[in-house]
Structures are given as C-alpha cells and as structure tokens.
Amino acid sequence: MTELDTATQRPDLPAAWTPAEVEAELYQRWVDRRYFEADVKSDKPPFTIVLPPPNVTGSLHMGHAMNHSVMDALSRRRRMQGYEVLWLPGMDHAGIATQNAVERDLAKQGLSRQDLGREKFVERVWEWKEEYGGKILDQMKRLGDGIDWSRERFTMDEGLSRAVQTIFKKMYDDGLIYQAERIINWCPRCQTALSDIEVDHSEDEGELVSIRYGDGDASIVVATTRAETMLGDTAVAVHPDDERYQHLIGTEVELPLTGRRIPIVADAHVDPKFGTGAVKVTPAHDPNDFEIGQRHGLPNLTIMDGRATITANGPFLGLDRFEARPAIVAALRAEGRIVAEKRPYVHSVGHCSRCNTVVEPRLSLQWWVKVETIAEAASAAVRDGRTKIHPAELNKRYFDWTDNLHDWCISRQLWWGHRIPVYYGPNGEVVCVGPDDEVPTGEGWRQDEDVLDTWFSSGLWPFSTLGWPDSTEDLKKFYPTSVLSTGYDILFFWVVRMMMFGLYAMDEVQPFDHVFLHGLIRDQYGKKMSKSKGNGIDPLDWMERYGADATRFTLLRGTNPGSDMAVAEEWAAGSRNFTTKLWNATRFALANGATVARALPAREELTAADRWILDELDALVSTVDSNFEAFQFSRACEALYSFTWDEFCDWYLEIAKVQIADGRAEATQAVLGHVLDVLLRLLHPAIPFITETLWTSLTGGESLVVADWPKASGAERDVDALAEIEGLKKLATEIRRFRSEQGLKPGQKVAGKVRGACCVGLTDQVPSVRAMTRLTEPGEEFTVSATLEVGLPKGAVKVELDLSGTIDVAAERKRLAKDLAAAQKELEGTTKKLGNEAFLAKAPAEVKAKIEERKAVAESEIARINERLAALPEA
C-alpha cells in the first residue's frame, strides 16, 4: 500500500455505503452549486424536459419514481454531453381532486363549500395548498431529480393563468371555443360536468326491464336499464326497415304513468337485432337519444336535476334516481306493463373518475373546444415526424384518438380553477376578456360562473411554463422541448392536448421532439398495483432501506418503451447488492492504487487482460450510449450490470491482483483507474449518488454531474486478447468445476501443474488461472494423482493435480460422461447438417465453416474424453 498516489486519491471512503445517511447531503451540494439551473444565455445546445406536473394533492408513487428515473437519467446524460439542460418542475392545481380534498376537510367541521361562499372557499384551497400541497416535491429531491428549482411553476400561478386567459381569448376569437347545449357526463356528487376521459367505465350489475308502451296492436315493447328515465321519453324509435314495426311508424303511443302521447319514429341508428328492436328515446338524458331527438325534432324533456333527483311532476317528484327506479318499475308492474325483467343484468356503467359516483348523462349548456382543425394538426405533427413517439407502435393509438376526437367539454361547475373569462351584460352582451383587456363593470354585468377543465391549463404546460404568451428568452432557447416522458396511460388525457395547444399557440412548432411512453408498474405477479388490492409498494420505503440509487436502478432496469414492468422487493434488494458490489470493487481498486493521475500506458505495453477489459469497456460505452439514445434503458442497465459484475469484478479484478503482485502494478493501477473512471461516468445517469461519491474519491474531480460523458473510441477490438481471456475463463472454470466435483473445499490449496498452455497461447494467463483456482507450485514430493484436460479451440491444456490421495472416480466418470454426452450431441447435430445436401448448396460459406469447425471440435473432444475415461481406474 506504500505505492498509493496520495496526490489524487482520497482514501476516505467508509467501509460501507449507507445511502439513507448521505444521499440528501449530496443532493443539497448539487443544488447549492446550482448545477441544475439552466442558463438561458448559454451557447450550448438546449435539452429541455418539462416535468409532467403532479397533482398538488399527490405523493410520489412507483409510477412517478419510474418516470422521474427516466427523465433524470436522460437529462444527466445530456448535461454530461455538453447540452444546456433545462428540466422544469411544477404542479397541477388538479381541479376536482383538490376541491374534493378541501371539501372533505370542511365536512369534518360540518361545513360545505356553499357555507363559505365562493371567494372564501377558494382562499381556503390556497391555504390548503400552502400547508399540505406539494409534498411530492421533497420526495423528488430524495430521488435525486436534477431539476431546476428556480423555475418551478404552478398551473394556477399568475403567469400560467395569464397564458390560460390568452389562449382562451384567442381560441374564442378564432371560433374554436363556443358554448352549446348538449348531453354531457354529469357527476351528481361533484355537481359538475366531466369530459369523456374523466369517466371510468366498469361492468356493473343492474337490471334490464322490458316495458310495453301502448295497448293491443298499437303496442310496442322497449327495454331499458334506467327505467326512471321513461318519464322523460319523447318518442320510441325503430329501424326504418324493420318489418315488425312498419305499421306503427308515424303513429303515437301513450307513455305509461304520464298519459302523454309520444310518436314512434324511424331512425337508422337503431339496432334492430338488439332486444325488441324498439328503443325508448329520452333526449335530455341520453347522448344517443339526444341525437335521435335532434334528427326528428323531438322536445328535450328534463326530468332530473343536478343531484339526480326527479323533477317531473307526479308521484315520483323528489325521489333520488336510484329510489325512483324501483318505484317506477313497481308502478309499471302494477299496470301490467312489465313484459320481462332481467336481474342482475351486467352492463357497462360510467363512474366519475374522482369520486366513483355513477355518472348521469345530462343536457346542459357548456363550453366546448372545437377540436377538428387542431386535432388534425396534432396528427400531422406525428405523421410527418416532427414529433416521434417511442415506441412507434403507439402511433396508431395516437392517430385513433386524434382522428376521432369529439369536441372537448372544458367547462366545470367547480370553484377551484381558472374561471372562464367571459362576461355577460345586462342586455344580453357576451364579452370574452383577454388578460390585458378591461373587465366590463357596472350594473348587470357578471362573469361566467364556471371554471376550466384542469387539462386545459396543463395542456399549455410545455410553453406556458417558459413564459408564453410573452416572447421570453426561455421560450426562444428551450422550446420546443426535447422529450416528454410519461406513461402510455395518459397519452390521450394529456399528450394529445399538449400537441393540439402547442401547435396552435406556437405557429405549428411541436411542443416536443420525442414522446417517450413507458409502461405501468405491476407487482411481482404482473398485477396492476392498486390501493384496493393492497399490492402497492412505496418508493420512499425502498429509498429508505435500499437507497435512491437502488430504487432508480431497479426501475430503469425494467424500463423499455411501452412495456409494463413487474417489480418486487427482491428486485430492489438486487439493485442494492449491485451498488454494494460497485462500492466494494472501487474501494478495493483504490486500496490497490487505482489512479487516473497516470496516463494509460501505450497499448503494446499492456497485458492481454488489460487490452481485453479496455475493449470491453469501449464496447460498453457504445452499447450504453446507443441504448440511451433509443430510450432502451433496460438494455443499457443490463449492459452496465453485467460489465461491472461479470467482467470487471469477477475476472479483471482477480487478474489485476495477480498483475499487481507480479510487478505490473503501475500499468494495472492506471487501467483500473481508467476503467472505473469511465464506468462511473456511464453509471451516473442511472445511479447518481454512489457514483458521485466514488468518482470524486477516485479522481479528485469536482462532480460527476458536470463531468464529460465518455465516447467510444471506435477502435477495432483486439481479437487475440479476447481469445486469451476466453481461454483463461474456460480454463479456470473447468478447473473449478473439477475441484468442486471432486469435493475439494473452495479455499483448499492444491499443488498442480498446468501443461500445454504455451501451445494454445495462454502462457501469460497461467499465473492468474493458478491464483483463481488455488493451485500452488508443485514441491519436491509432487505426485500426480489427478489429471484433467480442458479442450480449447486451439487444443487441450492438461492440468495435473496432487490431491494427496486417490480421486473420486465415480464423480470424475460422471463429469466426463456429461461432457461426452454434450460433445456427442454436438457431433450428431453438426454431422446431420453437413450431410444435408440442400444445406451445403444453399447455406452461406461462413455458416458452413462454422459448423465444420464445431464438428471438428466435437470429434476431438469425444476422442479426448474417451481416452480419459479409459485411463480411469475401475470404480
């Protein structure tokens, strides 16, 4: 240890890596040094990621942890490559979710939002946000996110509110935002309209009731799962070609319980094969019926209010929809009008995605975004490659959406959100107000009561956060953003909206160049993680016990475009083991003088092992780099893992021990230092904390965060060195196998001779092989009691051992028999192939040569093994 190069090395690494104790400190140091703050004045090329803003009510779950690991790895690599990296953080005000959370709080005090009134309630939400909101931001720091905290935004902050108002006004003026009375999804609990994507469908048990309208020849039977809506029927519809009902089309029937007479209309959209082929038409309470009503000029009769209480005059007035349903069925039954009842009847029912209440289709006046043109633009940007989706297989789903998008209902009957900037005057005036316009005041003027869908403001995120509508330096430098990373489950919720708004607001410049869509996290049996199943794993728990690095590595290791990943405790433990391995290996190398202070010796001065590990490293750089470029994080991590553990630790470090002891210390220490230097750089985007600690210790450098990303040399690999090390591996493994099967303890030293290494070019590797297999120099009294032969491409190496006694003949026979069987199988396969004339005629020459070589090797192996078997004494 006297050779330590104290100039660069700081041998102060503790014996064990204790992530939970040191990661926070490392993170703070990065933040203090302002590494993550983007410089808008920089000449470097920009690399921008906007963080998908988590809900202000949210906390970090595995899905976030995965997505953040991806974004952090991407941006750390780009930073090392010399880009000016901006990763911009922020949060979403999450309209319904946040309002519900605060309302729940109020309810505990026996209060409702109406008790407070609008202004006070909104104040209360802001207070709530200050106190409880944004927990997730601290959790992101824990994970190591290299994010620019100086640019944090909130969808309701002043600048973003200005962006919302600006685009609303622009779209209103362009005729892309309008008001219309239509059937919308209504949540009777949240008391608001919902867009299609805020409705979750599930297969629920309900009832299917068939009701006879009218009597005798003029009667017609309709079936419904929502009998209570019959109070609002204004027609019965049949298919125009339906033979059964030709005589009824154009006539009227009496609607039971009401005495109203309603027409029977013919409409091509009725499916004659479903049920009786006749449907009741309730235009005010069903989207399809609404359209039928429009086509036939039927009246829209509303029979329920916003709380889903019956408002139709009569015996059911004031009943809740679920009370009214059985009551109405009972009343119909009493009149003998129920023809059939199926119960339970399983059918698809929509639920509010926020509170799970059954959604009620409701006719109401709402604000809409006309999507046709902007959806076309969103589609075009992907079709012409301005934005690339990874994996490309999801393009089709994207197009399915952009090509079939319905107009988007953007008004919500909530208090928490961006209020619609439209004012109504006393004489029927309607004025849309931009951010710099004067708000009309005076007698009789009032603002629209509704707020905008949360996705309206988050759809502006890629440019509103950079200062739009102002033409800011940030916007010029960092738009369009480079990558949007998110789960494929919100491709449509959010990505499509950002595309539409971004292209519209930014003169057809796409909001992002690449969209990376990762999969969902599942449990170890491939089941979706969910609260109800109780199979969720808290990433904070992993970070506490295994470290942020191990958590990140686990998630990145399973992340490929579009594919889900299963995780379990064992995976995280395995990643922790990996970090421990890296820690111990680096400490060991440092203790043996690994250094970057000396230049790498010229290639011809290096051993085959040195050249081999440097070639492997070079290949690793290429592999990691290209996989990062293609968002193939799993492959990049696998390559890093197997290089670190299987090649560097298991083989090169063992060889290095021998080289250092044999007087090649200087060169070996330089190689060790170089390999670790490059390896730690490559690992840094995935596991920033431990690599930072090890690398600064190894190199004395300032920080890996701002270190250079390695480049592959592109040099051809040294095939001779590779062959030598492969020979070394085979030789060592075969000797170990022999020892193991002979029952020798792993640590037991055995005198032995290695013969014939020179003939196969392995002379230089013999000392390492001897050390790895615990062979000692033969002494005076060396007697060969066991011999094994290791078949190598260029010939066999013979190893003679003095086991101080007889060998286990049975075990040896078994070992040889196994090898023989394998060789025979190989001979059989290759012989058959080479006997096939079609193969000989059509297969390429290099394939044939390969098979011929394999056959030759198999033949010599068989001969060799048979000889050995014959030479063994009888059992």
Place this chain on the structure above:
RNA sequence: GGGCGUGUAGCUCAGCGGAAGAGCACUCGGUUUACACCCGAGCGGUCGCAGGUUCGAACCCUGUCGCGCCCA
C-alpha cells in the same frame, strides 16, 4: 364487436432466421488478504398448441387456445 400487444427455466423477463439466455428462487460446497448485500459449482426449458414457408424457425406466415390493454 374493432384494434393493439403478449404467451420462452418455479417467478419476472431478454433474445426475434444460423450453437436456448439473465436476474431472482432452488441444490451442493465455502471464515478464499474487496464484497456472506459475498464467492465457486450445479439443477432447471420439445421457446402455448397445430400446420406452413425455408437448407435451417423461439424468431417469418396461417390457424387455434389463453392472457392483457385500448376503443366501441
């Protein structure tokens, strides 16, 4: 009903035309001068099934069964 994807070792997955792989689990042996969060050795698969294309198929095609997701 339409679309997409997927079935490979006990589990989770990689490989996607020329010798069946990894991690975990399992078995055996280990106080090896980095590491038991470790080391060494080993066990384990007719690559869902049936046809076809090909000199050659886990890989391409067709059909079939199972599972998952998205949209109706």
